[in-house]
Amino acid sequence: MIPFNKPYLTGKEAHYMYDAVHTGKLSGNGKYTKLCQQFFEDEYGFKKCLLTTSCTDALEMAAILANIEPGDEVIMPSYTFVSTSNAFVLRGAVIRFIDSKSDQPGLDEDAIEALINKNTKAIVPVHYAGVACDMEKIMNIASKHNLLVVEDAAQAIDSYYTFSDGSRKALGSIGHLAAFSFHETKNIISGEGGLLAVNDERFIKRSEIIWEKGTNRSAFFRGEVDKYGWVDIGSSFLPSETIAAFLWAQLENLEDIQDRRKQHWQMYYDGLKNWAEQYCVQLPNIPSFATNNAHMFYIVCKSMEQRSEIIQQLKDHDIHAVFHYLSLHKSPYYQKKHDGRDLLQSDRFSNNLLRLPLYYELTPQQISEIIKIITDVKG
Missing domain, CATH: 3.40.640.10 (Type I PLP-dependent aspartate aminotransferase-like (Major domain))
Structure with a gap:
């Protein structure tokens, strides 16, 4: 697993x-x-x-x-x-x-x-x-x-x-x-x-x-x-x-931890880039004014259905990938307090963003396995 x-x-x-x-x-x-x-x-x-x-x-x-x-x-x-x-x-x-x-x-x-x-x-x-x-x-x-x-x-x-x-x-x-x-x-x-x-x-x-x-x-x-x-x-x-x-x-081990996480992040990016371009999947964007601390690697699928299919394919191979936040303006607590403005990008990320495993002890072989399973999903 x-x-x-x-x-x-x-x-x-x-x-x-x-x-x-x-x-x-x-x-x-x-x-x-x-x-x-x-x-x-x-x-x-x-x-x-x-x-x-x-x-x-x-x-x-x-x-x-x-x-x-x-x-x-x-x-x-x-x-x-x-x-x-x-x-x-x-x-x-x-x-x-x-x-x-x-x-x-x-x-x-x-x-x-x-x-x-x-x-x-x-x-x-x-x-x-x-x-x-x-x-x-x-x-x-x-x-x-x-x-x-x-x-x-x-x-x-x-x-x-x-x-x-x-x-x-x-x-x-x-x-x-x-x-x-x-x-x-x-x-x-x-x-x-x-x-x-x-x-x-x-x-x-x-x-x-x-x-x-x-x-x-x-x-x-x-x-x-x-x-x-x-x-x-x-x-x-x-x-x-x-x-x-x-x-x-x-x-005391900050530099080592960061170096390893950045290697993992880059391996994901390089391995998924061509597939993502072909199937309209968005990879993380690092603006010119920002650096990458490799906290997270995520993909933004073109639809909730595509995300669900990838999650299921990974689950079938005992790999745990998860989505992230639900837009707070649509939360049960706050939706009646919100001023009614549509926040379409926030909702898109809520529906389509998927976070992939990323931690120090993850191996290149495991990342390669994850990449292969994801890139086998066509459209």
């Missing part, structure tokens, strides 16, 4: 977790939490990093920091995971869903300004499959209308955006705030886990307070205040030290 995903262990995870236990501090913000946070700040230029128990928690922290209140409007793609929306709905926001581009599931940047009004508070671009949205365009729009930008970079670890002047920045370092995921399906994992990246200095002090359940506990332990107490809203967003220890083992 070839599963859709298989979590990869570098070999050091259990050792570091054991070491974390023996430090005598398991509740978080210890040795491994600090190592991980410093890694992200040094490697990717984030101004402040805080590990969280999930990307969902990081997004919820971002919504609090953005001071989202009932009636505020937030613009985001409909083709995304529910956590992107939930984080802001929990604060009372009205979500204005935007369509995907025709050649890539990320949001259509050219459709953003038409949705902006006096109630708009934030834009939440989602870097689908780790491929950058046009962040220069988005940040210019945000600056023009005095809006905050929260990057949903759940899938975008170690991926970059190139600006028109040739400069390059890591995804998650461009918006005011950003959220990452270390769920077991991501490139770098800790089972469950996430990260809030804070790039606007206005939010740094408060982010730490929200992270520590609304207390100034971190400042107290640094000797900055004489005592700590409840000074703001917050929650239990801080993960345990064992989660951070597991993550540290992954980060």
